[in-house]
Amino acid sequence: MAGIYIHIPFCKQKCSYCDFHFSTDIRYVDRMIRALLKEISERREFLGGLPIETIYFGGGTPSLISAGYISELLDAIKRENTIEEQVELTLEANPEDLSESNLSHLKKLGFNRLSIGIQSFDDKALQAMNRIHDAKQAESAVKRAQHIGFDNISVDLIYGLPEIDMESFKKEVEQFIQLGVQHISAYALTIEPKTLFAHLLDKGQLKLPKEEEVIGQFDYLVRALENAGFEQYEVSNFSLSGLESRHNSSYWSGKNYMGLGPSAHSYDGHKRYWNVSNNFTYMAALEKGELMMEDEAIDSMTRYNEYVLTRSRTKWGLDLRYMKNELGVDLLNEFSVELEKYRGTYSILDEHLILNSKGLILADGFASDLFLSD
Structure with missing residues (x-):
């Protein structure tokens, strides 16, 4: 068994904390899709015919591109690989992209799992993070997805945010639990170099909670989620019984996987590979039938x-x-x-x-x- 990850390197705007590889210039989305289709074809032998049990569209913001582009990519993956009948098919999405129409298209394409980047239910915190959505939009997006028929939904939560005290955090956790989702990924805010938060911290304009406060928030989160029926199956991941992320679990189990797109990583059981982290270099290389990839043997x-x-x-x-x-x-x-x-x-x-x-x-x-x- 193996997995496939597709990196869609586009976002509408940059979040204050994010250092992932992406671009806000969506003028060349079509060119990127052509390059991804080429990579799918060029690397059709990479997984050695292993059946594909998970396919994960990450980013960036995969929900930003049209269902038509996603359909093209899926068709190419299915054409070049053997797909398990019970494949876990996940799409990362932002709340503002999840209209009823988009959700219906995703459901028809066979997606059976959504990972929604809510991050917080505090509107001031969302504004500070430069997120587009607000708390009401986030809740509405989850409800629409559930109404369409998605019954395996994960949401992201960030703890240790500026200006969020314990009482405020407790209210947020309760809001996350009340969503009725099956999976919650919780990450401590980290200040990465060359981000807006790093700049503000250097200028003394960002007040972060103390380490003991962050630990306190995490301790409370673990207890609250366990009381709500969630199991902590990995440090940062909680799920209802039997609904762990199969894709992420495969990484932790050492299974083979192929990463497609700029900056994506792959593993074949012997070597680790990574694509160039530059959109234009990636696209130009594939347009010439080349792969811009480095590798290292795993001793x-x-x-x-x-x-x-x-x-x-x-x-x-x-x-x-x-x-x-x-x-x-x-x-x-x-x-x-x-x-x-x-x-x-x-x-x-x-x-x-x-x-x-x-x-x-x-x-x-x-x-x-x-x-x-x-």
């Missing part, structure tokens, strides 16, 4: 470290048998000193080391302490 140490980093963040944890037999590391014996530091933050069930809620907050530090080094 045994990198494979082990990536496994520890990704799997320790999930409810499935570290498979101790797999680590010993396939990765050559007897974790409990070789890292007994490091593991002692985390006593009480994990359990061992059926030969799997699994972090508890306290441990998941420390997941990145936990993983780094278990890394191999030269």
Whole structure:
């Protein structure tokens, strides 16, 4: 089994916190679609005939382009690959793009999962983030999607935002729960270089909550979502039973995937690949029948470290048998000193080391302490 990711590198405007690869110049959308179609054809052998179980349109803002363009891309993917009958087909979308007409088109194209970028229900916070939608539009978009028949909807939530105290955050969490969606992805605000928030912070014009306040918000979020029937299956991801993101879970499971579009990454089980992060270079190369892509081989140490980093963040944890037999590391014996530091933050069930809620907050530090080094 394998997955396909399609990067649509266009947005209407730049959010204050975002450093993803995208452009607000939509004049060359058609040219980009032609390049993507060419890449789909050129790389038809990349996954070696593995059946495709997940297809994910990300960005950027995939909901910004027309259903006609999305249909062209889907047809090309289906033509060049074997698609599983129960494929998970996801589209990232912004609330302002989800009209009843657009939702109906997406449903007819076979999309069975939406990931909606709400981020917050505080209108002042949304304005500060330079989001186009407001809280009312966000709620209406979800209701329209549910009315059309989408029953697997994920929404994004950002915590640790400026000017959002705990009481305000609690109200927001309740609003997210009341949406009746099946999945919530929650991310702490990070200040990335060359973003508006980074500029404002440097100028002393952005007031961020203290670290203990951010941790407090996350702790509250975990408890509230668990009480509402959500399971934290990865540090930042919560779902109702059986409705985890299959696409993202495949990354954490080490499955093969192909990334299409500028800046997209791929993995074939042996090497990691990434496309050039420049729209015009990407398009020009494909127009000449070339792929602008770099790659690196995954050595045994990198494979082990990536496994520890990704799997320790999930409810499935570290498979101790797999680590010993396939990765050559007897974790409990070789890292007994490091593991002692985390006593009480994990359990061992059926030969799997699994972090508890306290441990998941420390997941990145936990993983780094278990890394191999030269």
